[in-house]
Amino acid sequence: MPLALIDESTIAMMSADGDNAFGLKEEDAPSAPAELGTHLNIVNKSVDFPKSKGKDHPYLYLNYASQSQDVMASYGEENLQRLKQISQR
Structure with missing residues (x-):
């Protein structure tokens, strides 16, 4: 069961470009x-x-x-290096 935390900083990031589809305000958090x-x-x-x-x-x-x-580290060093190489293509 995922738990999504929508706090003031999350609302601020959602609103940064002026597009807050949820209509939430920081003071509503x-x-x-x-x-x-x-x-x-x-x-x-x-x-x-x-x-x-x-x-x-x-x-x-x-x-x-x-x-x-650290999600990327959880992939393991070998896979992380491979992903970095792929991202540079």
């Missing part, structure tokens, strides 16, 4: 620290549970990762 804490708790538990069973894998799905997670 919920209290980010409370939501962020809940979100991080869910993320941490979803990472910790497979680890406790020896079934963890470093891969992070880009669309569900937080800004603090």
Whole structure:
């Protein structure tokens, strides 16, 4: 179950070019620290549970990762280098 956090900074980024399709204003945003804490708790538990069973894998799905997670590094060094080479074509 993905959890999308729409806080003040997200609304500001959506509005930066003048195109905010949701019609949200920064002052409409919920209290980010409370939501962020809940979100991080869910993320941490979803990472910790497979680890406790020896079934963890470093891969992070880009669309569900937080800004603090290094998605590209989760692909592994060899794949990361390959992707960098492809991007330079």
